[in-house]
Amino acid sequence: MNYDVIVIGSGPGGYVAAIRASQLGLKTAVVERESLGGICLNWGCIPTKALLKSAQVFEYINHAADYGIKTAEAEADFAAVIKRSRGVADGMSKGVQFLMKKNKIDVIMGTGKAKPGNKVEVKAADGSQKEYTATSIILATGGRSRELPNLKQDGKKVIGYRQAMVLPEQPKSMVVVGSGAIGVEFAYFYATLGTKVTIVEFMDNVVPVEDEDISKQLLRSFKKAGIDIMTSSSVESVDTSGAGCKVQVKTASGMQTLECDIVLSAAGVVANIENIGLEETGIKTEKGKVVVDEFYNTSVKGYYAIGDIVAGQALAHVASAEGIICVEKIAGHKPEPLDYNNIPGCTYCSPEIASVGYTEKAAKAAGYEVKIGKFPFSASGKASAAGVKDGFVKVIYDAKYGELLGAHMIGANVTEMIAEIVVARKLETTGHEMLKSVHPHPTMSEAIMEATADAYGEVIHL
Known part of the structure; x- marks a missing residue:
């Protein structure tokens, strides 16, 4: 069968690229060897967040007395926690199946391999093989757990x-x-x-x-x-x-x-670049990653690569953004290249961590004279009321022009707050503009305004 686009891998890079390609009128297929949604949706981002939520609920119950609530002693049912996590992941995977049907994308189950001449070979679970052709082939095969030489994984201990x-x-x-x-x-x-x-x-x-x-x-x-x-x-x-x-x-x-x-x-993770046809097609790699340009063209015309197998942050939202840019360029649009210095990173332990842009050390190393502001959640009314006073917001501004160079947060719900900084940096917002943007009270997010005020010597609540 002939396609305009075949995507090998259906993780957050692959399935998003496929949907955008279909929206742009391209006849599209996705090749997936296991479950739609890839590692992120089935074994990564989504099920881990379900596990972490269960842990957080357990923690809340154990500290209920701090909020004036009497409870019987809580007991974690480990098997039930795991079962809930798997149910959340399964539900999300079914959601991707729905999106494939809705967008008229063919799902080809099996292990995909790029071949010369714009071809993709798919080996099904029963060993049978079939070949497909496409004008554009996007490799989105993701990553796996890095195995250290002196720490061989046996899957049990x-x-x-x-x-x-x-x-x-x-x-x-x-x-x-x-x-x-x-x-x-x-x-x-x-x-x-x-x-x-x-x-x-x-x-x-x-x-x-x-x-x-x-x-x-x-x-x-x-x-x-x-x-x-x-x-x-x-x-x-x-x-x-x-x-x-x-x-x-x-x-x-x-x-x-x-x-x-x-x-x-x-x-960490290592890229899945083995046995996907790189050698046969002559696609170049470097340091375990596929070499691509700013629009994800590989060294061979008609073949593209996105996500964990290319240089850049190995994050789901990065893979999705790369997939959209890649197919928009294929379709003849004029997308902006991705700004890898404005990618938020989030860690969902407790307290949560969220950051974007330069660290203080990196900003100084890049030659910036900086203004640093910090606001601790111990001084936040909302954090005190919620009983989550650990952590702070730290902002870094260029002293000369007021450019928002970076922000670093640790505390409750900061992964929901970092998007404000990402948008502000995209819009080239200055420290003065951030300071004069009225934030609602009482909220955790007003700590961003307060930290900015600290950077400029105008902080009120410290």
């Missing part, structure tokens, strides 16, 4: 994020290797439900991509929650021969042995 979502029973103890978004989200989830959690991080700070002030606050909050954290440390080996795991950790002061039931390897 040493696991990746996928197994962490469906463990048959709650472990009594867990070592989480890596403190990026995946690591700290699972650390919060399991610790809140009662698992003894230790995080081992190779870098000097937890959540190392974040502003250092954010890292320090999360460290304080996690330690207060009973999570042990070892920074500047590395897991050298894991012995799984006994009932549990013996984890050898190299620290600045020497080797330590940690004992636990489960080791979760959360050392």
